Amino acid sequence: MIPVYGKVKADLMTDVSDALYLPRFLPYRLTKLAGAVSRSIAGLYSEMFDLTIPEWRIVAILGSHPGMTARDIGPLASLDKVSMSRAIDRLVKAGRLEKRAVTADRRAAALYLTKSGHDVLHRIKPLAQEYEDRLLDDFTVEEIEQLDDFLNRLDAKADELTEFTGKIEEIAG
Amino acid sequence: MIPVYGKVKADLMTDVSDALYLPRFLPYRLTKLAGAVSRSIAGLYSEMFDLTIPEWRIVAILGSHPGMTARDIGPLASLDKVSMSRAIDRLVKAGRLEKRAVTADRRAAALYLTKSGHDVLHRIKPLAQEYEDRLLDDFTVEEIEQLDDFLNRLDAKADELTEFTGKIEEIAG
DNA sequence: AAAAAGTAGTTTCATTTGCAACTATATGCG
DNA sequence: CGCATATAGTTGCAAATGAAACTACTTTTT
CATH class of the missing domain: 1.20.5 (Single alpha-helices involved in coiled-coils or other helix-helix interfaces)
Incomplete structure (x- = not known):
């Protein structure tokens, strides 16, 4: 490692004034808050149902809009097509989702929750909502x-x- | 107007569907907003100065608190020790940061911005602040x-x- | 209708990240 | 003191993520 007790070079001295106070910096605060919320809620989904956040979003959307295609869900869930593809793949493999051919376009697949998919949604929803309610408890x-x-x-x-x-x-x- | 969160939603509408309305779900919204802000500002740091967000945070903190150790900065920057180690490593290699031995504890290193590190901070700070200002423009x-x-x-x-x-x-x- | 351009979704590959194990040093305790 | 435990920071490895290329199909253009 570096010089044990070298002279303090002038250019290493700092003027406190030019710094930016991170804990007050909005982008930092938003990221930090979102991270904290995401982590705890992601833990909830994954521990209980082995769902990732993208998977959960897709399930939630299909709960109210069965038959949507990946392309249509993507923007609603803020997921790009790669994330969509992977999440859907996992959901299908886990038996939560079913793909059905779309006659009008053979590239696309209409997506439907299976019984098991609905089940997961039913069980997560109250937890998710309780989490949200608690977050806003004293608002x-x-x-x-x-x-x-x-x-x-x-x-x-x-x-x-x-x-x-x-x-x-x-x-x- | 559309119902807000659980509390309000309960009053204004009986949630007939078993689904959860994602675009109104606070964790989703926070993640989405933080993501959008992060992406644009990260682009700014990386394109102009080849800095990642963790690196930027460390630089910002050292700007006002020279001589801190990784351990002390971590919690302030919301970075775990692995992220700290890697970010510091890159900063040192890029000549933005200097490590100095701490006599009291030979495991730890006191961190200081170099001339070049200060330079980066000086140049990013107004941009970061302008970004924040614009974000809050009509607040x-x-x-x-x-x-x-x-x-x-x-x-x-x-x-x-x-x-x-x-x-x-x-x-x- | 054939060629060109565009789109849905998948796959590959390279990078990033996160966890666990590790090194080196420090501290607590019998 | 000497052994056990804790801590600062690093490294290796495996999984997550992102960009770009790719396949299969569709739409547009001529």
Whole structure:
């Protein structure tokens, strides 16, 4: 390892002023919160039902929209086609999902929950909802509505800002 | 207007289907938002400075707290020791960081930004802050404070709820 | 109707990540 | 002191993820 007690070089000294206070930085906070929530809820799905989050999302969507194709579910679940393909594959193998041919397009498959798939959904749903309820336990209804609004607005802005970072990246080459 | 979360939903509509409406499910929304924000900002760091998010976090923290060890930074940056080790390694190799022996504990290394490390921090910081500013562009000061409060409360709750999911997992075996 | 272009979904391959084991040092305790 | 336990940080390996190529089919163009 490095010099035991070298002189402190001038250029290694820091001015505190130019730093950014990470714990207050919104992108960091969002990532951290989402990570914490994701981890605990993912644990729930996987331990109890051997489901990943993508799989769970697909099951949840098919619960209310049976017969959708992978292509249609993808955007709703924010999953790209590779994740879709893999998740569906696992679900089919686990007997939770059934593929049926679509006559209009032989590349696509209409997806349906099997009995076992419905079962999983039935059993997870109350847990997922209890988790969500607890997360919002000490929020008032007005606060929940406000949070909802904030998230919608941030979401829209984030999409919009992809453009901003894109532009900067162009400049950077 | 569409029903919000469990609480509100229960009032406004009897949830006839057994499915769960994903686009309104808070864990999903948080993950999606964090993902969108992360992706765009990560693009920014990596394209311009070849920095990953963990690396950026470490640089940001060392900017205001030079001389910290990996162990101390980890919790602040929400990074486990493996991520820390790898990120530090890359930063040192890129000449952004210097390790110095800690006399009190020969296992640990005190970390300092080099000239080049400071440089990176100086150049990213305004971009990161502009990104954050834009994200919050049409939020009033009061709304920002409220958002801040919401995030704090959700964060605390999420930590608390790890216990809840933990318990369920135990039951599930 | 044949050629070209586009799309649904899969597979391959390279990279990233996460866990467990490991090294080296430090601390606690009989 | 000397042995057991704990901790800082690293490494190796296996699984997850992402980008790009690929297959099979469909739509558009000429």
